Amino acid sequence: MILVTGGLGFIGSHIALSLLAQGQEVIIVDNLSNANLQILERLEFISGMYVPFVKIDIRNTPALNKVFEQYSVSAVVHAAGFKSLEESVLKPLEYYNDNVSCIMSLMRAMQRTGVRTLVHLSSLAVYGKSSAQLKEDMDFHYAYPNPYIKSQQMVEEIIRDTARTDSEWKIAILRLSNIAGALEQGILGEFVMPLPKNIVPLAMQAGAMQRDFIELRKHANTDDKTNERSFLHVLDACHAISKSLEWLSQQQQVCEAFNIAGELISIQKLLDEIAEVTQTTIQTVESSYYPNEELDRLGADISKAEAVLGWKPVRNLQQMLKDEWNFYQQILRGQ
Numbered sequence: 001m002i003l004v005t006g007g008l009g010f011i012g013s014h015i016a017l018s019l020l021a022q023g024q025e026v027i028i029v030d031n032l033s034n035a036n037l038q039i040l041e042r043l044e045f046i047s048g049m050y051v052p053f054v055k056i057d058i059r060n061t062p063a064l065n066k067v068f069e070q071y072s073v074s075a076v077v078h079a080a081g082f083k084s085l086e087e088s089v090l091k092p093l094e095y096y097n098d099n100v101s102c103i104m105s106l107m108r109a110m111q112r113t114g115v116r117t118l119v120h121l122s123s124l125a126v127y128g129k130s131s132a133q134l135k136e137d138m139d140f141h142y143a144y145p146n147p148y149i150k151s152q153q154m155v156e157e158i159i160r161d162t163a164r165t166d167s168e169w170k171i172a173i174l175r176l177s178n179i180a181g182a183l184e185q186g187i188l189g190e191f192v193m194p195l196p197k198n199i200v201p202l203a204m205q206a207g208a209m210q211r212d213f214i215e216l217r218k219h220a221n222t223d224d225k226t227n228e229r230s231f232l233h234v235l236d237a238c239h240a241i242s243k244s245l246e247w248l249s250q251q252q253q254v255c256e257a258f259n260i261a262g263e264l265i266s267i268q269k270l271l272d273e274i275a276e277v278t279q280t281t282i283q284t285v286e287s288s289y290y291p292n293e294e295l296d297r298l299g300a301d302i303s304k305a306e307a308v309l310g311w312k313p314v315r316n317l318q319q320m321l322k323d324e325w326n327f328y329q330q331i332l333r334g335q
Helices: 010-019 035-049 061-070 085-089 091-113 147-166 199-207 234-248 265-280 301-310 317-332
Strands: 004-006 026-030 052-055 074-077 117-123 129-132 170-176 178-180 214-216 228-233 255-259 263-266 285-286 297-300
Touching: 004 178, 010 026, 010 035, 010 074, 010 234, 026 074, 061 091, 074 091, 074 234, 074 263, 085 091, 085 147, 091 117, 117 147, 117 234, 147 170, 147 255, 170 234, 178 199, 178 234, 178 317, 199 263, 199 265, 214 265, 228 234, 228 265, 228 301, 228 317, 234 255, 234 301, 255 301, 263 265, 263 297, 265 317
Parallel strands: 004 026, 004 074, 026 052, 074 117, 117 170, 129 297, 170 255, 178 228, 214 285, 228 297
Antiparallel strands: 228 263
């Protein structure tokens, strides 16, 4: 049985469904801070199966211990945590407390119950560097002034230090690019909050005429002055996780990081693509000066994942945006 933390969130729910489709048994834990039980209902409807769910905050180690004791967990996919670079600047304590405390509690519970297989979902931002070709052997820029990035750097250090103390750990750290998209059928996707933290949901709101304009910063050292980001379909991310679990099952002792990324595109060009998909005009207003440092580019070399895991993305950017828009329209129609 595979435990998915944050399993009712956008990425976590797709991971759970992907694993179920492969015949795996899954248990979900989530504190519902960024999710709701409607997603669990959808998972059970789509899969036609009962999906065990426990509402807990995984920082509560005694409660998490009970989950491991009750269920025969063989591996963990850790998808819980806070993930916004901008929000972390406003709420640094929350980001350090959540992201760092979560991994400490999770690995303590795993260690106590003898579960040693872990797929941890990190981010390309963890490098703290601007590049279109980030590589796994690059050193982190530890002085980069962003609490989310620093928290993820700490998390990876904790994982590596823990793995060095015990020869039974089998760990894959997946450094993901921006994730978007939905199931092709439009029955599972990203439930957009009224004030989204990410650019694609914001643009979906604009495409649905729920938002008059999007504030766009044009201070980057790029061709059109907007940041460049790599975007990956959520189902391609799920495939990378499945390939990682398969690879880990064949290892004795390992702790390896992999870049899992898709197409690099500027935010302005992304909005142009979304305008084409939604058949609307996405109005933008140049935002005022942003006081915090930003990474101009976040793209990655994925050759290690291709060579070791046998993974590469198969869905393009347009498919990702079409699937997300299809799901968003269905939600607006109350489906």
